[in-house]
Amino acid sequence: MKLNIALLAGDGIGPEVIDQAVKVSDAIAKKFNHEITWKPALTGAAAIDAVGEPYPDETHDICVASDAVLFGAIGHPRFDNNPSAKVRPEQGLLKMRKKLGLFANVRPTFTFPSLLDKSPLKRERIEGTDLVFLRELTGGIYFGEKGRRDEGETAFDNCVYTRVEVQRIAKKGFELAMTRSKKLCCVDKANVLETSRLWRETVQAMEKDYPEVEVSYEFVDAVAMRLVQWPNSYDVLITENLFGDILTDEASVISGSMGLMPSASVGTDNALFEPIHGSYPQATGLNIANPMATVLSAAMMFENFGLKEEGNAIRNAVNKALDAGFVTEDLANGDNAYGTSEVGDWLAKNI
Amino acid sequence: MKLNIALLAGDGIGPEVIDQAVKVSDAIAKKFNHEITWKPALTGAAAIDAVGEPYPDETHDICVASDAVLFGAIGHPRFDNNPSAKVRPEQGLLKMRKKLGLFANVRPTFTFPSLLDKSPLKRERIEGTDLVFLRELTGGIYFGEKGRRDEGETAFDNCVYTRVEVQRIAKKGFELAMTRSKKLCCVDKANVLETSRLWRETVQAMEKDYPEVEVSYEFVDAVAMRLVQWPNSYDVLITENLFGDILTDEASVISGSMGLMPSASVGTDNALFEPIHGSYPQATGLNIANPMATVLSAAMMFENFGLKEEGNAIRNAVNKALDAGFVTEDLANGDNAYGTSEVGDWLAKNI
Ligand SMILES: CC(C)[C@H](C(=O)O)[C@@H](O)C(=O)O
Numbered sequence: 001m002k003l004n005i006a007l008l009a010g011d012g013i014g015p016e017v018i019d020q021a022v023k024v025s026d027a028i029a030k031k032f033n034h035e036i037t038w039k040p041a042l043t044g045a046a047a048i049d050a051v052g053e054p055y056p057d058e059t060h061d062i063c064v065a066s067d068a069v070l071f072g073a074i075g076h077p078r079f080d081n082n083p084s085a086k087v088r089p090e091q092g093l094l095k096m097r098k099k100l101g102l103f104a105n106v107r108p109t110f111t112f113p114s115l116l117d118k119s120p121l122k123r124e125r126i127e128g129t130d131l132v133f134l135r136e137l138t139g140g141i142y143f144g145e146k147g148r149r150d151e152g153e154t155a156f157d158n159c160v161y162t163r164v165e166v167q168r169i170a171k172k173g174f175e176l177a178m179t180r181s182k183k184l185c186c187v188d189k190a191n192v193l194e195t196s197r198l199w200r201e202t203v204q205a206m207e208k209d210y211p212e213v214e215v216s217y218e219f220v221d222a223v224a225m226r227l228v229q230w231p232n233s234y235d236v237l238i239t240e241n242l243f244g245d246i247l248t249d250e251a252s253v254i255s256g257s258m259g260l261m262p263s264a265s266v267g268t269d270n271a272l273f274e275p276i277h278g279s280y281p282q283a284t285g286l287n288i289a290n291p292m293a294t295v296l297s298a299a300m301m302f303e304n305f306g307l308k309e310e311g312n313a314i315r316n317a318v319n320k321a322l323d324a325g326f327v328t329e330d331l332a333n334g335d336n337a338y339g340t341s342e343v344g345d346w347l348a349k350n351i
Numbered sequence: 352m353k354l355n356i357a358l359l360a361g362d363g364i365g366p367e368v369i370d371q372a373v374k375v376s377d378a379i380a381k382k383f384n385h386e387i388t389w390k391p392a393l394t395g396a397a398a399i400d401a402v403g404e405p406y407p408d409e410t411h412d413i414c415v416a417s418d419a420v421l422f423g424a425i426g427h428p429r430f431d432n433n434p435s436a437k438v439r440p441e442q443g444l445l446k447m448r449k450k451l452g453l454f455a456n457v458r459p460t461f462t463f464p465s466l467l468d469k470s471p472l473k474r475e476r477i478e479g480t481d482l483v484f485l486r487e488l489t490g491g492i493y494f495g496e497k498g499r500r501d502e503g504e505t506a507f508d509n510c511v512y513t514r515v516e517v518q519r520i521a522k523k524g525f526e527l528a529m530t531r532s533k534k535l536c537c538v539d540k541a542n543v544l545e546t547s548r549l550w551r552e553t554v555q556a557m558e559k560d561y562p563e564v565e566v567s568y569e570f571v572d573a574v575a576m577r578l579v580q581w582p583n584s585y586d587v588l589i590t591e592n593l594f595g596d597i598l599t600d601e602a603s604v605i606s607g608s609m610g611l612m613p614s615a616s617v618g619t620d621n622a623l624f625e626p627i628h629g630s631y632p633q634a635t636g637l638n639i640a641n642p643m644a645t646v647l648s649a650a651m652m653f654e655n656f657g658l659k660e661e662g663n664a665i666r667n668a669v670n671k672a673l674d675a676g677f678v679t680e681d682l683a684n685g686d687n688a689y690g691t692s693e694v695g696d697w698l699a700k701n702i
């Protein structure tokens with residue numbers, strides 16, 4: 001297969017972890033006879049510094065022309081405590097999601113037997129946890145009208161959803177549930193929000209098309225609790241953008257394998273693959289960041305092209321590294337930590 | 352002291368747990384020579400059934416005329432999966448908060464040494480956890496304009512905050528931090544939401560009035576993670592209504608003492624005290640619900656009147672019951688569970 005991949009390294013540790021995913025993907029290409037052309041492009045704070053814009057048109061053109069996007073991380077602390085900064089790296093991310101139509105963020109949370117004890121939760125709570133969030137990614141309060149009134153004294157953010165937006169993500173949820181345990185949980189706040197009531201009624205109306213799927217409806221506050229109490233009671237969950245932002249991050253820590261969690265953001269024509277962790281600015285350039293989440297994101301990318309074997313080869317290499325203790329400091333016991341780049345080399349060699 | 356307390360038992364297990372708080376408060380009144388007049392009033396599904404309204408005017412009048420409100424729980428499953436129900440119990444709760452001006456919801460999360468092992472989190476993660484959320488309760492997306500457009504195909508919810516609304520809750524946050532470890536965390540989503548940027552800039556501007564308080568600003572998704580990772584790294588947290596709904600529920604499970612967590616909702620003229628747990632409909636009438644959160648809410652009520660000794664007497668009784676294993680089934684080991692009402696009697700006797 002000939003693959004054109006847009007490579008958006010972004011900020012902080014982004015470039016370091018992306019490098020390892022490239023190494024591993026190139027090893028896959030060699031082994032399975034694919035041809036990958038990497039098209040690097042600017043995004044985030046790096047793009048603001050270079051061209052004054054976090055998601056430049058040129059980057060967008062590269063993404064549109066590509067078969068998939070591999071993404072590192074964005075965000076820089078110098079923008080965080082400056083609420084009035086006019087240009088912000090995150091705007092680039094949001095613009096990218098919207099312009100590429102990436103409406104479904106797929107975030108699995110699963111456990112690695114060898115890492116169970118890294119979890120803040122007790123072993124018996126997380127054993128067997130294997131859930132997937134489908135977070136709506138191009139609607140809701142992220143993209144509604146926002147601004148100030150009364151000379152800046154009043155601020156507002158509008159949350160808007162259309163039935164069609166809910167249907168297309170719910171459809172993905174039902175379909176995913178059919179390939180798994182046929183359990184779907186719709187997370188909303190239908191006791192307070194009108195948008196949530198639209199979500200709930202839309203999903204309810206779709207139930208008849210998937211008679212085998214058992215659907216439950218839970219309030220976001222209840223899910224925030226039960227995720228910590230009994231994460232392994234969930235399978236597929238669908239939710240709106242902001243709830244998804246909060247809950248997927250919460251879910252990512254329960255397995256103890258946060259540095260390993262990949263994600264995909266898919267739309268009708270494009271798909272983007274990225275680790276769920278942030279840009280981890282304190283670690284920038286130190287060669288200590290865990291590249292495995294990005295590497296596993298590349299595995300999701302291959303699978304999205306229908307290349308299951310390639311995806312599995314990556315997963316196996318990661319499992320092997322974990323078993324062998326060839327890991328970065330976040331997962332190492334004692335002094336046996338390897339660098340970001342060494343872990344990448346090891347994985348590439350073990351493909 | 353002569354105290355007029357409005358008694359809003361509400362739905363589900365509400366009436367059962369409220370009964371125990373009344374027993375215990377009456378024991379306090381007897382011991383410390385106070386005179387409590389209880390004014391029962393309808394709310395929630397119970398009020399809808401009786402008068403077609405979840406927060407009837409009569410109930411409001413009773414609350415306004417009272418010195419404080421003691422509240423059980425509201426919510427009934429027959430409304431939950433019926434998004435189009437015109438009258439909903441939760442509307443009563445929201446109307447009550449708004450009409451009574453209860454803008455600050457105070458939700459402590461702390462650990463009981465004897466219950467540490469009930470937590471889903473590992474002991475070393477929660478030892479020493481003692482944090483308080485101040486959740487804004489009468490603004491934000493809960494109270495903004497909401498509705499439908501395009502013949503019901505589009506739904507919207509507006510999130511609105513004014514600087515004054517942020518200032519009054521932030522002031523409470525700074526003041527509370529001054530009585531504790533002088534650490535305040537402002538939780539927002541300032542990288543996306545305009546309302547959050549207003550929150551952040553308002554709190555930043557107030558920092559100079561409290562030079563001793565160390566303020567940090569964290570994104571809601573990061574806090575959702577760190578609450579599970581290191582809950583004991585937090586002390587006082589302030590946040591907006593919806594984030595507070597999600598995070599306080601999440602926080603409530605980490606200590607393993609969810610059935611014990613009280614809360615207060617305070618305004619300028621009124622204050623309401625309630626357990627953080629819900630109406631637990633499956634347990635209704637079974638005499639199994641844990642009344643301790645409601646009893647500890649009564650302790651907060653006495654303290655709010657400046658009656659510190661009375662509050663402590665209640666806390667001591669609860670601690671004694673926990674040590675003696677005189678607890679409901681959620682906390683009992685094996686078969687040694689006592690009923691809701693027996694626990695209430697025991698606590699009253701031990702005042
Ligand atoms: C950086 C930020 C805008 C973003 C979001 O809120 O969507 C991030 O938290 C994420 O989850 O990808």
Ligand SMILES: CC(C)[C@H](C(=O)O)[C@@H](O)C(=O)O
Pocket residue numbers: 191192221426441444596
């Ligand atoms: C019942 C519901 C409207 C309410 C809320 O969301 O505020 C509840 O979850 C709470 O936290 O008190």
